[in-house]
Amino acid sequence: MKRAYEVQEVERKWQRVWAEEGTYEVDADDPRPSAYVLCMYPYPSGAAHQGHVRNYTFGDLLVRHRTMQGYAVLSPFGFDSFGLPAENAAIRTGEHPRSFTDARIAELKASVLSLGAVYDWRREVRSHDPSYIRWNQVIFLRFLRHGLAYRDSAPVNWCPGCQTVLANEQVLADGTCERSGDLVEKRDLEQWFFRITAYAEELLAGLEDLQWPERVKTMQRNWIGRSEGVEFDLRVVLADGTPVMEPDGGAPLALSVFTTRPDTIFGMTYAVMAPEHPLVEILTTPDQAALVADLRARAEAASDIERLSGTDPSASGGLAKRGAFTGSYVENPFTSKAVPLYVADYVLMGYGTGAIMAVPAEDERDFAFAEAHGLPVVRTTQPPDGFEGGAWTGDGLKVNSGFLDGLDVTAAKQRAREWLEERGIGRATVNYRLRDWLVSRQRYWGCPIPVVHCLACGVVPLPEEELPLLAPDDVEFLPGGESPLARHPTFAVTQCPSCGGPARRDTDTMDTFVDSSWYFLRFCDPWSSDRPFDPEVARHFMPVDQYIGGIEHAIMHLLYARFFTRALIDVGLADGLGREPFTSLFTQGMIRMDGSKMSKTKGNLIAPATYVDTVGADALRLFHLFVGPPADDVDWTSQTDEVIEGCGRFLDRFWRLALEMPSEQRQWRTGDPDDADLDLERATHRLVAKVSDDIDRWSFNTAVAACMEHLNALQRYLRESDAGAGPHRGAYDGAIDVLNLVMAPMVPHVTAEVWERRHGPGSRVHAEPWPAYDPEMVREERVTMVVQVAGRLRDRIDVDADISEAEAVSLALASPRVSEALGDRQPARVIAKVPRLVNLVPG
RNA sequence: GCCCGGAUGGCGGAAUCGGUAGACGCGGGGGCCUCAAAAGCCCCUGUCCUUAUGGGCAUGCGGGUUCGAGUCCCGCUCCGGGCACCA
Numbered sequence: 038m039k040r041a042y043e044v045q046e047v048e049r050k051w052q053r054v055w056a057e058e059g060t061y062e063v064d065a066d067d068p069r070p071s072a073y074v075l076c077m078y079p080y081p082s083g084a085a086h087q088g089h090v091r092n093y094t095f096g097d098l099l100v101r102h103r104t105m106q107g108y109a110v111l112s113p114f115g116f117d118s119f120g121l122p123a124e125n126a127a128i129r130t131g132e133h134p135r136s137f138t139d140a141r142i143a144e145l146k147a148s149v150l151s152l153g154a155v156y157d158w159r160r161e162v163r164s165h166d167p168s169y170i171r172w173n174q175v176i177f178l179r180f181l182r183h184g185l186a187y188r189d190s191a192p193v194n195w196c197p198g199c200q201t202v203l204a205n206e207q208v209l210a211d212g213t214c215e216r217s218g219d220l221v222e223k224r225d226l227e228q229w230f231f232r233i234t235a236y237a238e239e240l241l242a243g244l245e246d247l248q249w250p251e252r253v254k255t256m257q258r259n260w261i262g263r264s265e266g267v268e269f270d271l272r273v274v275l276a277d278g279t280p281v282m283e284p285d286g287g288a289p290l291a292l293s294v295f296t297t298r299p300d301t302i303f304g305m306t307y308a309v310m311a312p313e314h315p316l317v318e319i320l321t322t323p324d325q326a327a328l329v330a331d332l333r334a335r336a337e338a339a340s341d342i343e344r345l346s347g348t349d350p351s352a353s354g355g356l357a358k359r360g361a362f363t364g365s366y367v368e369n370p371f372t373s374k375a376v377p378l379y380v381a382d383y384v385l386m387g388y389g390t391g392a393i394m395a396v397p398a399e400d401e402r403d404f405a406f407a408e409a410h411g412l413p414v415v416r417t418t419q420p421p422d423g424f425e426g427g428a429w430t431g432d433g434l435k436v437n438s439g440f441l442d443g444l445d446v447t448a449a450k451q452r453a454r455e456w457l458e459e460r461g462i463g464r465a466t467v468n469y470r471l472r473d474w475l476v477s478r479q480r481y482w483g484c485p486i487p488v489v490h491c492l493a494c495g496v497v498p499l500p501e502e503e504l505p506l507l508a509p510d511d512v513e514f515l516p517g518g519e520s521p522l523a524r525h526p527t528f529a530v531t532q533c534p535s536c537g538g539p540a541r542r543d544t545d546t547m548d549t550f551v552d553s554s555w556y557f558l559r560f561c562d563p564w565s566s567d568r569p570f571d572p573e574v575a576r577h578f579m580p581v582d583q584y585i586g587g588i589e590h591a592i593m594h595l596l597y598a599r600f601f602t603r604a605l606i607d608v609g610l611a612d613g614l615g616r617e618p619f620t621s622l623f624t625q626g627m628i629r630m631d632g633s634k635m636s637k638t639k640g641n642l643i644a645p646a647t648y649v650d651t652v653g654a655d656a657l658r659l660f661h662l663f664v665g666p667p668a669d670d671v672d673w674t675s676q677t678d679e680v681i682e683g684c685g686r687f688l689d690r691f692w693r694l695a696l697e698m699p700s701e702q703r704q705w706r707t708g709d710p711d712d713a714d715l716d717l718e719r720a721t722h723r724l725v726a727k728v729s730d731d732i733d734r735w736s737f738n739t740a741v742a743a744c745m746e747h748l749n750a751l752q753r754y755l756r757e758s759d760a761g762a763g764p765h766r767g768a769y770d771g772a773i774d775v776l777n778l779v780m781a782p783m784v785p786h787v788t789a790e791v792w793e794r795r796h797g798p799g800s801r802v803h804a805e806p807w808p809a810y811d812p813e814m815v816r817e818e819r820v821t822m823v824v825q826v827a828g829r830l831r832d833r834i835d836v837d838a839d840i841s842e843a844e845a846v847s848l849a850l851a852s853p854r855v856s857e858a859l860g861d862r863q864p865a866r867v868i869a870k871v872p873r874l875v876n877l878v879p880g
Numbered sequence: 881g882c883c884c885g886g887a888u889g890g891c892g893g894a895a896u897c898g899g900u901a902g903a904c905g906c907g908g909g910g911g912c913c914u915c916a917a918a919a920g921c922c923c924c925u926g927u928c929c930u931u932a933u934g935g936g937c938a939u940g941c942g943g944g945u946u947c948g949a950g951u952c953c954c955g956c957u958c959c960g961g962g963c964a965c966c967a
Contacts, residue, residue: 039919080966080967082967117967121966122967205966206966206967255883256883256885256962259882259883259884260963260964387964402881471964472964474964475964479965549965550964550967587961587967588961589961589967590967592884592962592963592964593962593967626960626961627961629960664905665893668885670886670961672892674891676892677892680891680905680907682906684905689920693920736896738904739896741905742894742904742905745905746903746904821900823899825948827948828947830900833900866947868947868948870899874899874900878948
């Protein structure tokens with residue numbers, strides 16, 4: 038493609054200028070008002086992919102725009118450099134994860150620089166850097182000291198063939214290992230947890246004031262999953278109602294259950310325990326033991342998703358196979374009747390008490406299970422007339438419910454709760470779906486957990502002055518085998534810092550979500566050498582004014598970061614900081630190819646360099662801005678290349694119009710502007726208004742369209758005035774300079790070059806203030822008024838923008854097309870929304 | 881399965897508060913320039929009926945609210961994201 042200018046030369050020149058002039062380096066003592074714009078730091082997977090390009094294009098646009106608005110914009114960059122791919126590569130090729138990762142960081146950094154996105158590189162953070170590891174470990178120990186970190190047993194995916202723990206991603210849909218093909222087992226390990234549930238209520242309430250997409254807030258609310266209900270005890274009985282005693286002979290045996298629908302207890306026709314429930318063994322009768330054992334084995338092997346969705350491949354045969362009768366019964370406290378107790382995989386041990394009362398008439402899963410097992414269904418809420426479904430989960434009056442009969446659901450819930458509380462059987466409880474955060478990973482390429490296990494003293498934290506604790510380099514990465522740290526001959530062998538006796542280091546590393554939960558704070562003060570960051574400096578930059586990243590991070594990363602910010606304040610590492618880290622969030626759509634997300638694993642990456650080295654970074658950036666709303670997914674298709682070239686063509690036209698047309702033979706006019714000049718001037722003001730508003734509301738695609746329209750208008754102006762008395766120099770210069778200014782954040786290289794050529798060496802478009810507009814010049818004087826008859830469009834009339842309603846209606850009635858449409862009918866109703874519309878509705 | 885989104889011309893999309901559906905671009909067609917081509921410039925381009933003027937249809941599907949629905953409500957279909965060890 039033949040271009041109007043030397044694209045590569047221009048882009049390289051300006052990237053050098055921005056770096057050399059330190060244009061976007063910002064310090065805490067900067068006199069300008071501060072703003073913090075942040076793109077989620079990337080996992081370094083090699084050269085940037087189009088998702089990165091999209092992310093950094095949006096971020097860079099905002100950084101440059103706010104800088105032009107007079108802010109000192111903090112725009113840092115770093116790398117989320119711990120993670121599974123580097124370790125997998127090490128197993129495959131033997132290359133050390135560090136050299137593998139460093140090489141990929143270099144690649145990614147080079148491709149980010151080639152986009153012309155600007156960052157304060159002095160602040161670069163890499164999570165595998167010892168200085169970052171050190172503060173990660175300090176934070177871990179603070180959490181430990183404050184009771185926010187604790188140990189508990191939790192299952193992991195264990196591959197017997199590889200003798201190793203697998204990530205969920207490495208377990209195939211049929212429950213086998215992606216590497217060896219062995220059937221993956223569950224194994225319980227003692228692991229570290231962060232007590233995020235202690236913040237459940239605050240994390241939920243804090244969402245209220247955030248300027249985040251509503252859907253992200255909704256997803257987080259649902260993830261936290263607050264539900265109010267009642268926890269109560271079910272007495273275990275024999276089929277005839279005789280109470281069963283605890284094995285040691287003490288009190289009557291009881292099973293605790295949680296429900297949000299105590300109003301439906303009269304309809305409980307059975308109860309269910311999770312397969313992992315500790316009482317399963319005690320409550321299973323000998324004749325049911327084989328069935329129950331089989332079910333437990335299968336449920337253990339399945340993931341929660343498989344269990345809840347019924348897609349566990351080993352349980353084909355549907356719900357009938359996914360539950361088993363224990364042989365025991367529990368007593369319905371309201372009816373005093375014994376109902377059968379089941380074990381079923383749709384009840385999870387991790388939620389509530391791990392056991393439920395089942396009310397098939399008012400719960401869909403219970404209904405489906407009851408149908409499969411031939412269990413009775415007793416309605417306790419009267420469904421609306423004509424309801425033909427199974428379970429009715431809505432409101433209605435209570436029936437078959439003794440003392441609750443006739444109440445609505447809300448009143449019955451309260452009455453039932455009181456009844457249980459009065460008898461000491463139950464109590465009001467708030468339950469959360471959110472679980473504590475399991476942070477232990479049985480891997481090498483992560484931040485080591487800085488504790489030792491001493492036979493005498495138990496868990497002992499390392500003294501802070503010994504940090505960072507770094508993993509040894511001389512480890513073996515074998516295909517399979519346990520974590521290299523656990524196998525290393527000397528790493529784990531140590532002395533107890535407390536008693537000096539023999540001790541073993543924790544050989545697990547931390548979840549990489551730990552690293553990404555506070556990097557935005559380290560960015561504020563990456564030079565701090567005596568603590569993770571100076572809270573005073575962090576207070577200057579925080580919170581992040583605009584956070585930008587993929588929608589796939591809507592829940593976990595963002596929730597963990599919100600938790601970390603609070604926890605850091607509460608353990609004394611971030612005094613005075615606001616408790617919400619990200620004021621405003623934008624989640625961009627994903628790049629899709631052949632209908633699924635573009636990713637390295639799918640091998641459907643299109644390298645940005647393909648375009649940067651040909652049409653240029655500006656054209657590629659413009660494409661990402663123009664292709665559609667930033668929040669929407671982008672389909673990368675066979676037509677995409679042509680659209681990107683179209684963006685390059687637009688930049689060529691801009692170049693020629695700005696630099697070549699003025700020097701051509703042309704009769705320039707000065708003095709008073711005529712109507713065409715004024716129209717152009719008005720269009721220029723409208724451009725500023727439109728682009729400013731569009732940037733504020735994240736509508737970059739329409740901002741680009743407005744620039745294209747403006748260029749079209751300018752070109753038409755030149756053509757038409759060339760044919761007449763000649764173009765007006767002032768009107769033209771104003772139109773082109775303002776276009777240059779508003780495009781500067783979008784396509785920084787070409788606009789910087791054009792500006793310097795028009796305004797002299799050393800002039801910098803990105804140092805110019807963002808243009809203002811005159812509202813008076815934006816106001817339209819004439820508008821098209823639509824006239825409808827009975828809601829159907831019949832005429833368009835050009836009218837004054839400030840036309841009165843009476844005038845508008847009489848103009849509408851005067852229209853021949855309108856009278857034709859009306860015929861001999863009279864308008865019975867007139868709806869006038871001046872100056873846009875008049876609708877005449879005949880009687 | 882559960883939670884959260886999305887669907888508009890041949891294609892990407894616009895329509896910001898319920899008021900002209902299709903801005904802008906890609907593709908396609910025609911023309912100018914040229915010995916020719918490339919590049920550039922100009923015009924046309926939802927669909928059907930119609931010589932034209934004009935009219936009908938049309939925003940995934942089926943209903944509803946409204947003077948008026950791409951936009952609001954109810955019920956579907958299909959596609960995508962997340963589901964706690966990919967990041």
